[in-house]
Every structure is written in structure tokens, then in C-alpha cells.
Amino acid sequence: MPEFSNRNENKFRLRTALIASLVGLSFLLSFLFIVSPEASLKRQAVLKQEVGSAGSGAEAEAPKGPELERHDFKLAGNNTFYQIMSGLNVPGPEILELAEMARPIFSMRQLRKDSVLTVFTLEDAVRRIEYKFSDYEYLLIEKTAEGGISASKAELPNEIREVVVAGSIENSLYEDALKAGADPQAVMALTDIFAWDIDFTSDIRKGDSFRILKEVLYVEGAPVRSGKIIGAEMVNGGKKYTAVYYEGNGGTGYYDEEGRSLRRSLLKTPLRYRRISSHFSRSRYHPILKKYRPHHGVDYAAPVGTPVEAAGSGIIKFAGRDRGYGNYVEIRHSNGYSTRYAHLSKIRKGIRTGVKVSQGDMIGYVGCTGLCSGPHLHYEVRVNGRLINPLSIKPLPDKSIPKQEWQAFAAVRDEVNAKLLSDGTAVAMNAESRE
Numbered sequence: 001m002p003e004f005s006n007r008n009e010n011k012f013r014l015r016t017a018l019i020a021s022l023v024g025l026s027f028l029l030s031f032l033f034i035v036s037p038e039a040s041l042k043r044q045a046v047l048k049q050e051v052g053s054a055g056s057g058a059e060a061e062a063p064k065g066p067e068l069e070r071h072d073f074k075l076a077g078n079n080t081f082y083q084i085m086s087g088l089n090v091p092g093p094e095i096l097e098l099a100e101m102a103r104p105i106f107s108m109r110q111l112r113k114d115s116v117l118t119v120f121t122l123e124d125a126v127r128r129i130e131y132k133f134s135d136y137e138y139l140l141i142e143k144t145a146e147g148g149i150s151a152s153k154a155e156l157p158n159e160i161r162e163v164v165v166a167g168s169i170e171n172s173l174y175e176d177a178l179k180a181g182a183d184p185q186a187v188m189a190l191t192d193i194f195a196w197d198i199d200f201t202s203d204i205r206k207g208d209s210f211r212i213l214k215e216v217l218y219v220e221g222a223p224v225r226s227g228k229i230i231g232a233e234m235v236n237g238g239k240k241y242t243a244v245y246y247e248g249n250g251g252t253g254y255y256d257e258e259g260r261s262l263r264r265s266l267l268k269t270p271l272r273y274r275r276i277s278s279h280f281s282r283s284r285y286h287p288i289l290k291k292y293r294p295h296h297g298v299d300y301a302a303p304v305g306t307p308v309e310a311a312g313s314g315i316i317k318f319a320g321r322d323r324g325y326g327n328y329v330e331i332r333h334s335n336g337y338s339t340r341y342a343h344l345s346k347i348r349k350g351i352r353t354g355v356k357v358s359q360g361d362m363i364g365y366v367g368c369t370g371l372c373s374g375p376h377l378h379y380e381v382r383v384n385g386r387l388i389n390p391l392s393i394k395p396l397p398d399k400s401i402p403k404q405e406w407q408a409f410a411a412v413r414d415e416v417n418a419k420l421l422s423d424g425t426a427v428a429m430n431a432e433s434r435e
Contacts, residue, residue, distance in 0.1 A: 068127060071119045081108035084117060090126055098129065098141055101151040106131065106139045136219045158219045162230060164422055166211040173204055177212075186214050186226045192360075193229065193243045193254050196264035198236050199391075201300075209235045211420050231416035244413045248405045257417075259401035259409055265333065266312040266393055267359065270341060270379055271300050271366070297340070297380035298390050304345050304375045306366040310357045311339050311379075319351050319363075325378070326370025329363050335383075342378035343369050 073084050085095040099108045111117065111131070120128040129141040136158040141151045167180030177187045190212060191200045198204070215227030232243040232254075243254040243262055254262045314333040321327050325342035329351060332338050345367025357363060368375045381390045401409045 066123050068120045068122055071121065073117045073119070075111050075113055075115050075117060077113045079111065081111060081117070084119075085126070088119060088121065088126065089124065094126075097149060098126075101149045102129075102139055102141055105151055105153045106133045135217055135224045156219050157221070158217065160215050160227065161218055162213060162419060163216045164211065164213055164420060167209065169204060169206055169208040169210075173200060173208075173210065177210065182212060182214075183226050186212060186229065189214075189226075189229050190232055190234075193232055193262060194234055194241055195267050195269075196262055197241055197268065198234060199268045201269070203236055205237060208237070209233075213416060213420050231420050233420055242417075244409075244416050246401070246409050246412055248401065248409065250399065250402055250405070255401060255409070255413075257413060259406060261399045263359075263399075265335065266337065266339070266381070267309070269300065269390075270309050270311045270339070271302055271306060271377055297342075297378050297387075299376045299378050300366075301374065301376045302366045304365070304367055306377075307362045308341050308344065308364045308366060308377055310359055310361045310363050311381075312337065313359045314338075314357060316351060316353055316355045316357060316363075319347050319353060319355075322370065324371045326372060327364065327367065328370075328378075331357060331363075338382045340378075340380040340382075342380070343367055343372045343376060345369065345375075 071088065073079070081099055082092075082095050085098070086092070090098075102108055108131075110133075112133075115132065118130040119126060120130075125143075127143050130138055132138040136156045138154055138156070139151065140154050141149065144150055163181075165177070165180050165182045165186070167176050169176050173191070174184075174187050177190070178184070182190075190210065194200075211233040212229055213231040214229045217224045217227060228245065229243070230245045234241045242257050244257070246253070246255055256262060310331055312331070312333045314331040314337075316329065317332045317338065318328070318330040322342075325340070327344040327347055328340060328342040329344070329347060330338060330340045341364060343366075344364040347364045348362055351357070351363050366375055366377050379390055381388055381393060
């Protein structure tokens with residue numbers, strides 16, 4: 001028994017010494033932690049947070065006041081500014097004052113369908129109105145601290161960049177240009193530029209190529225819309241056509257590399273969307289009369305309602321109905337030229353004898369009136385009364401660069417050609433530079 005008791009007593013003493021050592025070590029580590037600068041700062045921060053959350057009076061967090069409430073109104077076609085503001089319980093005189101203050105910048109009568117009018121209210125009182133009225137400009141109406149009203153125009157970050165789009169024809173100009181990064185407006189502008197030299201329905205073939213240098217508006221870093229084409233190149237059937245946009249004292253337009261205007265006295269064709277269904281012929285089998293007879297024009301098959309444009313500027317010589325031609329228009333141009341547009345579904349309102357028209361003006365719509373077997377436009381050209389093949393015409397340019405401006409034009413031409421050969425974005429400009 002004494003031996004067992006001594007063993008228990010020794011174990012108890014050892015355990016007591018071990019516990020004492022651990023407690024001492026714990027106190028030492030705690031002391032070192034407390035006196036370290038980093039731990040001290042952390043503790044002060046915690047204390048400050050605790051004091052701040054537990055404090056009262058001036059140290060307590062101030063209660064939040066009323067906040068602005070935002071109202072976005074997507075406009076339908078019949079919405080008015082007065083109607084919208086009345087729905088927010090704004091008095092009539094105040095609505096009129098708001099509209100009057102905005103008028104020098106933007107008329108609230110011109111709110112566009114599907115646009116958004118944003119109104120900010122504070123405790124049901126109007127404090128601010130915002131309305132984006134262009135791609136990058138917006139109207140800002142605010143209540144001042146003194147209770148007055150101020151109106152100003154603000155702009156989103158924007159710039160004009162010159163962008164090159166290039167590609168080759170595999171299917172159609174429209175389809176392949178879109179694949180290359182062009183937009184429909186740019187494609188239509190390209191066909192307008194070369195409309196006097198290239199028939200984009202019958203002349204375009206696989207392997208042809210195009211390059212376009214155009215302006216693009218970027219808003220907040222994203223492309224929004226295309227602007228004008230500054231330069232273009234088309235290779236059609238192995239022949240290269242070049243267009244340079246030039247603003248000179250004699251006018252503005254597109255010129256070839258030799259300074260000749262790309263505008264001609266007559267367009268290559270009076271339709272944008274069509275295919276040739278019947279060519280000029282001295283003997284063609286008429287599908288209705290069932291006999292061979294001359295066909296002194298070109299037929300362009302197109303859907304009913306397709307717009308028909310005046311091939312050149314001139315005066316309406318006739319606009320009405322004829323048994324064989326159906327509804328048709330005849331235009332007298334300069335230098336003895338005249339053109340006829342037959343089988344129209346209808347003639348555009350206002351097109352009548354004696355009226356002046358400009359090249360590209362719409363004069364009617366494709367149809368199938370008169371002796372006609374299907375919707376198409378019959379197009380004729382006469383020179384001094386003699387019928388000629390419209391596809392054989394090579395009209396002279398309207399004008400050329402004056403000698404005194406040749407050096408300035410050459411500098412612009414060389415710059416445009418250099419940019420056309422580059423890829424991607426050529427230049428970025430301030431938005432102000434497009435004005």
C-alpha cells in the first residue's frame with residue numbers, strides 16, 4: 001500500500017507541474033500578442049467599431065433621408081410630355097415651365113416612339129428629367145437648390161472612327177459585305193456611289209472584290225451607326241473602280257483617281273433590286289401577242305411595289321396611262337436624252353407633266369399594267385428621238401476637279417488610298433470633327 005500511495009503522489013505532483021508550466025506559457029504568449037503594434041492597431045479598430053455602434057447622440061449613425069425615386073417611361077406613339085408629367089401629379093403650369101426651359105435644346109413635342117423618358121422624384125416632387133434625343137446627346141432638366149429650373153445638354157463619350165471593310169464576292173455583294181463587317185446602309189451607299197459604272201445585278205460576279213473606308217460613330221466604345229463613305233474600291237470583271245470623297249469649292253461628291261466625277265447624266269439602271277428578264281432586241285418573241293417584234297428597251301423583273309427612280313434629272317414629259325405601256329412616265333433630260341418607265345403599278349403622287357425631278361427621285365412603283373406577263377419594269381432610252389440600248393450608254397461625267405484644286409484633291413486621294421490598303425480602324429476623330 002505505501003508503495004502504491006507514493007506512486008500516486010508522484011503522478012499528482014508531475015501533473016501539477018505540467019499544468020503550471022502551460023498556464024505560464026499562455027500568459028507569456030498573451031502578453032507578447034497584446035504589446036505587438038499590429039495587434040494593438042487591430043484592437044483599436046475593433047474598439048472604435050464597438051464604440052461607434054454602441055454610442056448615442058452625435059456619435060450615432062444619422063438616419064437616412066428620403067432618396068430619389070426613378071421612373072422610366074417607354075414611350076408609345078401617342079404619349080405626350082404633358083400626359084406623362086400629369087400622371088406624376090405635376091401641376092399644369094409647372095409642366096409648361098419645364099417644357100419651355102427645355103425647348104432651346106429639345107422640343108418635348110418631338111418625343112420619339114420607343115424612346116425612354118426618365119423622371120427622378122423626391123417625396124413625389126420632380127427633381128430631375130433625362131431624355132436621350134440622339135445617338136449620344138441627352139437633355140437634362142434639374143430643379144435648382146433655389147427652386148428654379150435649369151436645362152442643359154449632355155453627351156455620352158463618343159467619337160468618329162474611320163473603319164476599313166474589305167472582302168470578295170462569293171454569293172452576292174450584299175451578303176458578302178455583311179459577312180465582312182459592313183452594315184446594310186454602307187452597302188446601299190456603295191451601290192449608289194458606283195451606280196453609274198456598275199450594274200450590281202447583272203455585272204457582279206464571283207471573284208469580284210470590294211474595299212470600303214467609312215466613318216463609324218462609336219458611343220461609349222461601342223459602334224452605333226455608319227456615317228459617310230470616305231473612299232471605296234470595286235474590282236468588277238478584272239477592272240478596278242475607285243471612289244474618293246472630296247469637298248471642294250466647286251461642290252462635294254465622289255471622284256475617280258483622275259479627278260472625274262462619278263456622277264453621270266444617267267444612272268446605269270433605275271432600279272435597286274431587280275434582274276434583267278429581257279434585253280434590248282430588234283426581234284423578240286412577245287409572250288402575250290405570240291409573235292416576234294422589236295423590244296426597244298430592257299425589262300427588269302422585280303416584285304410589285306419596288307420603287308422606280310429617275311435615271312437622270314429632267315422634266316416630266318408624260319405621266320399617265322397608255323394601252324401597251326400601262327402606267328408609265330417619260331422624262332426629258334438634257335443633251336437630247338429621254339427615258340421611259342412602263343408597266344408601273346402606280347405613279348408616285350406629285351409626278352405629273354411639267355414637274356422637275358432630280359436623278360434618283362422616286363417616280364413610281366414596279367407593277368404589271370398594260371401588255372405585261374409578269375411584274376417588271378420596262379425601261380427605254382432615246383437620244384434625239386432614236387431608241388438606243390440602255391446598257392450601251394456611256395454618259396459623260398457631270399464635272400471634274402478644277403485645275404486650281406487638283407493639288408488639294410491629289411493629297412486627299414493619296415491619303416484615302418493609303419487608308420483603304422490598311423486593315424481595321426484607320427483613324428479615330430473627335431465627334432466635333434464630323435460637324
